Amino acid sequence: MSSTADFSLTATPGRLLPTAIRGEGCRIWTADGQEWIDACGGAMVMSVGHCHPRLVDALKRQAEQLTFTYRFSFSNEPMLELAELLREVSPMPDSWAFFNSSGSESVESAINLVFLYWRERGRPEKTGLISRAPSYHGSTVGALGLSGTARRDDYEELLDPNAIAPTPGADIAARRTPAEECAHALGGLETAILERGPDTVGAIFVEPITGASGAALVPPDGYLQGVRELCTRYELLMICDETITGFGRTGAWFGVDQWGVEPDVITFAKGVTSGIVPFSGMLAAGHVAEVLMRRPDGFPVGHTFSGYPLGCAVGAEMIRVIRDEELLANATAMGERLRTGLDRIADGSPHVGQVRGMGLLQGIELVEDRETLTPRAGGTARVVAAAREQHLMIYSCVTRVGSRVVEAVMLAPPLNISEDDIDIILARLEQSIGAA
Ligand SMILES: Cc1ncc(COP(=O)(O)O)c(C=O)c1O
Numbered sequence: 148m149s150s151t152a153d154f155s156l157t158a159t160p161g162r163l164l165p166t167a168i169r170g171e172g173c174r175i176w177t178a179d180g181q182e183w184i185d186a187c188g189g190a191m192v193m194s195v196g197h198c199h200p201r202l203v204d205a206l207k208r209q210a211e212q213l214t215f216t217y218r219f220s221f222s223n224e225p226m227l228e229l230a231e232l233l234r235e236v237s238p239m240p241d242s243w244a245f246f247n248s249s250g251s252e253s254v255e256s257a258i259n260l261v262f263l264y265w266r267e268r269g270r271p272e273k274t275g276l277i278s279r280a281p282s283y284h285g286s287t288v289g290a291l292g293l294s295g296t297a298r299r300d301d302y303e304e305l306l307d308p309n310a311i312a313p314t315p316g317a318d319i320a321a322r323r324t325p326a327e328e329c330a331h332a333l334g335g336l337e338t339a340i341l342e343r344g345p346d347t348v349g350a351i352f353v354e355p356i357t358g359a360s361g362a363a364l365v366p367p368d369g370y371l372q373g374v375r376e377l378c379t380r381y382e383l384l385m386i387c388d389e390t391i392t393g394f395g396r397t398g399a400w401f402g403v404d405q406w407g408v409e410p411d412v413i414t415f416a417k418g419v420t421s422g423i424v425p426f427s428g429m430l431a432a433g434h435v436a437e438v439l440m441r442r443p444d445g446f447p448v449g450h451t452f453s454g455y456p457l458g459c460a461v462g463a464e465m466i467r468v469i470r471d472e473e474l475l476a477n478a479t480a481m482g483e484r485l486r487t488g489l490d491r492i493a494d495g496s497p498h499v500g501q502v503r504g505m506g507l508l509q510g511i512e513l514v515e516d517r518e519t520l521t522p523r524a525g526g527t528a529r530v531v532a533a534a535r536e537q538h539l540m541i542y543s544c545v546t547r548v549g550s551r552v553v554e555a556v557m558l559a560p561p562l563n564i565s566e567d568d569i570d571i572i573l574a575r576l577e578q579s580i581g582a583a
Contacts, residue, residue, distance in 0.1 A: 150163075150166060151163070165177040165178070165179065165181065165183075166178040166179075167183075170185070170196075170197025170198055171196070171197055171198055172196040172197060172561060172563070172564070172568070173185050173186065173193070173196050173197075173560050173561050173564055173568055173572075174197070175197065175540075181538060182538065183538040183539070183540060184538060184539050184540065184568070184571060184572060184575065185197070185540045185560075186539055186540055186541050186558050186559075186560050186572045186576075187540055187541050187542035187557060187558055187559045187560075188417075188418075188421075188422070188559050188560070188561065189422070189540070190359070190417070190542065191358060191359070191391045191396070191417055191418070191508070191542065191557075191559040192417045192418065192421065192422045193418075193421050193422050193559075193561050194394050194395060194396065194417070194418030194419075194421045194465070194469075194561060194562055195421045195465070195468055195469075195472075195474065195561050195562055195563050196421065196561035196563060196564075197421075197422065198423075199421060199423075199468065199563075201464055201467075201468050202420070202421060202423045202461050202464055202465065202468065203423065204464075205460050205461050205463070205464035206423055206424065206457060206460065206461055208460070209225060209456055209457050209460035209461075210457060212456075213456050214456060214457055215452075215455065215456065216454065216456060217451070218449050218453045218454045219449065222454070223454065223456045223459070224456075225456050225457075225459035225460035225462075225463055226246065226454040226456065226459040228459070228463045229244065229246070229459040229460075229462045229463040229466075230243070230244040232463055232466045232467075233428075233430060233466075235466075236400040236401075236466060237400075237401075237413070237430050238400070238401055238403055238404050238408070238409055238410070238413075239409050239410065239411070239413070239430060239431075239432035239433070240409075240432065240433050241432070241433025241434075241436075242430045242431065242432060242433065242436070243430070243431050243433070243436035243440075244428055244429070244430050244431075245428060245429045245431070245446060245448075245453065246426070246427070246428040246429075246453055246454050246455065246458065246459060246462075247416075247426075247427045247428060247429070247450050247452070247453055248425045248426060248427060248450065248452045248455065248458070249285070249416060249425055249427050250284075250285050250290075250388075250390035250414065250416035250417060250427050251284075251285025251286050251287040251290045252285075252287070252427060252450055253390070253414040253415065253416055253427040253428055253429045254284045254285045254287075254289065254290040254293065254352070254388060254390075254414055255285075255287055255289045255290055256414075256429050256448055256450075257350075257352070257386050257388075257412050257414050257429055258276065258289045258290075258293075259446075259448045260384075260412060260429070260431060260435070260439070260446065260448075261273075261274070261276065261349040261350040261384055261386075262274055262349070263439060263442065263446065263447075263448075264349070264384065264435060264438055264439060265349050267438050267439065267441055267442055268438060270346075270382075272346060272347050273346065273347060273348060273349035273382075273383075274347065274349055275343050275344075275347045275348035275349060276292075276293060276307070276309045276348070276349065276350055276351075276352060277309060277311060277312055277336070277339050277340060277343065277348055277350070277351045277352070277383075278293040278294070278295065278309045278310045278311075278312070278351070278352040278353070279295055279310055279311075279312045279313060279314040279336075279352075279353060279357075280295025280296075280310040280311070280312075280313065280314060280317075280548075281295045281296060281310075281314050281317055281357060281360040281361050281364075281546045281547070281548055281553075282294055282295045282296065282310055282314060282352075282353075282354055282357060282360055282361070283295075283296050283298070283354075283358065283359040283360040284352060284354075284388050284390075285390075286298070288302075288305055288306065289307075291306055292305075292306040292307035292308075292309055293307075293309045293310060293352050294310060294360070295310030295314070295360065296310075296359075296360045296546065296547075297546070297547045309352075311339045311342075311343075312332070312335050312336040312339045312351075313331065313332050313335040313336075314332070314357050314361060314364060315328045315329065315331070315332035315364070315366045315367055315370050316328055316357075316361075316364045316365065316366065316367070316503070317357070317361060317364060317546075317548045317553070318548055318549065318551070319500055319501050319512060319514075319520050320519070320520040320521070320551075322520075325367035325368065326367070326369075328367045328370075329366075329367040329368075329369045329370045329373065332366070332367075332370055333370065333373040333374070333377065336351070336373075336374065336377060337377055340377065340381050340383070345381035345382065345383070348381070348383055349383065349384060350383055350384040350385070350386050350411075350412075351374060351377070351378055351383050351384070351385055351386065352386045352388055353371070353374060353385070353386070353387060353388065354387070354388045354389075354390075354391070354392065354402075355371060355387050355389065355392050355401070355402030355403045355405070355406075356391070356392050356397065356402050356504070356505060356508060358390075358391035358392070358508065358557070359391070359542075359544060359557075360544065360546045361510070361544070361546060361555075362503070362510030362511070362512060362544035362546070362553075362555035362556065362557045363503050363504035363505070363508045363509055363510030363557055364503065364510070365503055365504060365505050366406075368406065370406075371403060371406045371408045372406060372407075372408055374408075375408050375409070375410070378411070384411040384412055384435065385408075385410040385411050385412070386410060386411065386412040386413075386414070387401070387402070387403045387410040387412070387413045387414070388414050389401050389402055389403070389413050389414060389415045390414060390415060390416040390417055390427070391417060391418075391508065391559070392508065393413070393415035393416075393417075393418060393419065394415065394417075394418035394419050394465065394469065395418065395469050395474050395475050395478050395506075395562045396418055396478070396506060396507060396508050396559065396562070397478070397482075397505040397506035397507075397508060398475055398476075398478040398479035398482055398505065398506035398507075399475060399506075400469075400475070401413060401415075402505075405505060409432070410432070411431070411432050411434075411435050412429060412430065412431050412432070412435060413429065413430040414427070414428070414429045414430075415427060415428055415429075415430070416428070418465075419458075419461075419462045419465060420458060420461040420462055420465060421461075421465065421561075423461045424455070424457050424458045424461055425458070426455065426457075426458030426459075426461065426462060428462070469562070472563055474562040474563055475562075477562060477563060477564075478506045478507045478562040479506055481507060481560075481562075481564050481565075481566070481569055482504075482505065482506035482507045482508075482509070484566060484569050484570075485507065485509055485558065485560070485569050485572070485573070486502070486504070486509060488569065488570070488573035489502045489509055489511060489558075489573070489576075490502055492511075492573065492576060492577045492580055493511070495577075496580050496581070496583065497516055497517065498513050498514060498515070498516075498523050498526060498580070498583040499511055499512070499513065499514070499580065499583075500512045500513065500514030500517060500520050500523075504557075504558075507558075507559060507560055507561075507562060507564070508557070508558075508559050509557065509558045509559075510544065510555050510556070510557045510558075511555060511556050511557075511558075511580070512553060512554070512555040513526035513527060513530065513554040513555060513556070513583050514526075514554075522551055522552055522553050522554045523554050523583055524552070524554065525554070526554040526583040527543050527544065527545050527554040527555060527556055528543070528545075529582045529583055530556055530579050530580060530582055530583050531543045531556060531579075532582070533578065533579035533581070533582035534556075534575065534576065534579040536579075537575040537578060537579065538575075539572065539575040539576065539579065541556045541557065541558055541576070541579075542556060542557040542558070542559065543556060544556060544557050558572065558576075560572060
């Protein structure tokens with residue numbers, strides 16, 4: 148059925164979106180018979196594209212067997228299996244896993260973890276959290292309180308002011324060298340820790356590569372190592388929010404692997420099931436989990452769907468698919484092809500201020516001109532609209548950085564994308580960038 152009205156609150160005011168009826172790989176077909184290319188996986192979700200047959204089979208098999216258990220009543224086989232498989236791919240030794248249904252929930256679970264961990268260590272005053280601006284960690288109160296984004300504006304009275312450290316690379320007009328940028332961002336982070344008082348701070352939250360709010364801001368080499376050092380020096384947990392960068396997006400299992408850094412906690416979501424079921428999780432390093440497991444009640448946090456068998460079965464199959472189809476290597480190779488094409492598009496447009504990213508997460512910042520690097524007001528909306536005209540979906544990133552409103556778009560095609568599809572995306576994008 149192709150509707151003429153949308154009474155869901157997901158509706159876009161004033162506009163009826165096309166009704167999607169089928170998806171495969173990076174393609175979506177709509178009820179009116181049109182074919183679209185999804186070059187951003189909706190919101191960076193589709194790690195292996197739409198309806199990967201092995202994931203669909205894993206879902207069907209599990210659905211015929213067992214669809215739900217409550218975490219305080221039963222364990223279940225896919226959950227035990229996924230927790231074990233995650234140990235093999237986690238950058239942290241002896242990781243333990245906890246499972247939820249969305250990125251925001253896993254960030255909330257990480258906040259719970261910080262409180263319980265420090266309480267168990269006899270330091271209950273270490274409840275402060277520090278995060279960065281720009282950043283996005285989710286829409287629930289705790290996660291939005293960590294986020295440095297205009298999305299918090301309507302709820303400010305509810306939220307904690309945690310996003311007080313600078314995200315490296317967010318202000319391209321500053322024109323710092325990578326070494327200067329690293330020193331600036333780490334200096335800002337240390338100042339934030341000292342101002343809050345290290346004895347009252349429990350954790351730092353970072354996105355290894357800043358996604359929705361930063362259009363793939365890659366930190367300079369040395370930055371994440373520096374965050375690790377500060378966390379160790381001031382006794383803080385380092386929490387990497389890998390909601391976007393996890394599960395192969397950058398060409399490594401987790402974004403933080405690209406710098407060989409071991410955080411204390413990782414949260415993940417989106418790509419873990421490539422949209423087959425809503426699912427997410429949190430990994431805690433062995434030394435953190437060990438402290439929690441000293442408590443008689445362990446980690447007594449529960450969302451009803453924690454450890455959901457269907458999500459766990461698909462997540463476990465995802466790890467096998469990434470391995471069997473050698474998708475980390477493909478993400479690296481296709482990421483290079485995409486990046487080469489984007490750099491070429493940038494050469495031909497005065498309005499591309501920067502192309503950035505890693506693997507199959509790439510962002511393009513739009514500016515008036517390359518001399519001033521002034522944000523190109525309205526450029527994102529025009530480029531996204533022009534892309535839609537060509538049935539190309541790209542992700543819109545309009546972000547406030549200080550007093551600037553940065554305009555950018557982002558791409559996150561599936562890890563199993565082919566060369567031909569990368570080239571189709573590039574051709575349509577080149578046309579669309581002309582509208583900036
Ligand atoms: C880094 C990061 N963390 C958390 C979230 C929230 O995830 P969800 O929308 O699944 O709650 C997002 C969503 O875009 C995200 O990008």
